Amino acid sequence: MFAALAAWLRQRRVPFQENAAIGPHLVLGIGGAVRLLIRPRDAGQRLVVLRHLAGGGERPYLVIGGGSNIAFPDGLVQAAVLLAQGGKTPPAPLLFADEGAVEVDAGMRNQPFLAWCAASGAGGFEFLSGIPGTLGGAAAVNAGAFGRSMSDVLLAADIVDGQGRQRRVNAAHFGFRYRDSSFKLGCEALLTLRLRHDPGSGEAIAARTREYLEYRVTRHPSYRLASAGCFFKNPQVGGAKISAGKIIEESGLKNTTLGALAVAAEHANFLLNRGGGTFADLQRLEEKIRAAVAARTGIVLEREVIYVSPDGKKY
Ligand SMILES: Cc1cc2nc3c(=O)[nH]c(=O)nc-3n(C[C@H](O)[C@H](O)[C@H](O)COP(=O)(O)OP(=O)(O)OC[C@H]3O[C@@H](n4cnc5c(N)ncnc54)[C@H](O)[C@@H]3O)c2cc1C
Structure with a gap:
């Protein structure tokens, strides 16, 4: 299924890589590899590829932009991932x-x-x-x-x-x-x-x-540090939104570490990848925070950051 897609891309000279590392394309830097990583040269090529991917039926694919709100699993994701980025000379608005x-x-x-x-x-x-x-x-x-x-x-x-x-x-x-x-x-x-x-x-x-x-x-951790911004949504309590960062901080979780991951000191809703962080650790840290917050406040935090399953589905 991916061999046919690779041949189609090759024929049309669309840049792509097979079994490509995805982590370097994500701001949080967490993810193993994807079956095909497609990087269209411009908006015209992007359109042609997207029409082909979507029209092709059951083949799993997903589109990412800047990769700043998403994390991939540690192994190989059986999906084609298209980077929808403007390229060197994006069309002017x-x-x-x-x-x-x-x-x-x-x-x-x-x-x-x-x-x-x-x-x-x-x-x-x-x-x-x-x-x-x-x-x-x-x-x-x-x-x-x-x-x-x-x-x-x-x-x-x-x-x-x-x-x-x-x-x-x-x-x-x-x-x-x-x-x-x-x-x-x-x-x-x-x-x-x-x-x-x-x-x-x-x-x-x-x-x-x-x-x-x-x-x-x-107020936020340095932009040089790998994160995905606010990890959890701000929960709605009694008709008003309250800060997830504040609740996580009040639950005593600031600076908590798990493997290479850490809850940021500057803002407790930012989870940082200090280098080499894994998806498995990210999920463990997520659960640890959710359980501690639920035990203290009864609030069950909802993840804002998107995860991708091994078969290429976002959840
Ligand atoms: C330091 C930092 C600060 C942040 N601050 C904020 C903040 O203040 N507020 C906030 O809301 N978010 C914030 N974020 C999270 C994130 O930057 C935003 O959600 C951002 O808008 C995601 O854009 P992206 O292009 O990186 O999307 P990606 O992470 O690439 O993708 C996010 C979702 O959009 C979909 N998508 C991307 N491009 C397309 C497309 N062309 N067509 C269809 N679907 C597409 C993807 O499939 C995925 O579902 C922050 C992140 C960081 C790292």
């Missing part, structure tokens, strides 16, 4: 000033997008400042910060659906929830996003982008 909208390639990374926003006077996306990854990944997980998230700005998207058809969907198709959408665990792929922008001065946008980044840099 398009500004539709009259319509208050921006269209952007889903593989574009958040930080270059914010630089473009400041240069173009497209405000409203500064909450993405300091969130690693791509806009497609951000939309799939409904990423957010500072009281805003992708569901507040997303108007529509061009996608490849589960049957390999390219089509435009509106925001309702995402079924947005807190840090979740139908794309998070689904197999549909995002190609282009249409986002609502608030016109603003470039200087004000750049200043807010810097301010948000500074807030993070002073």
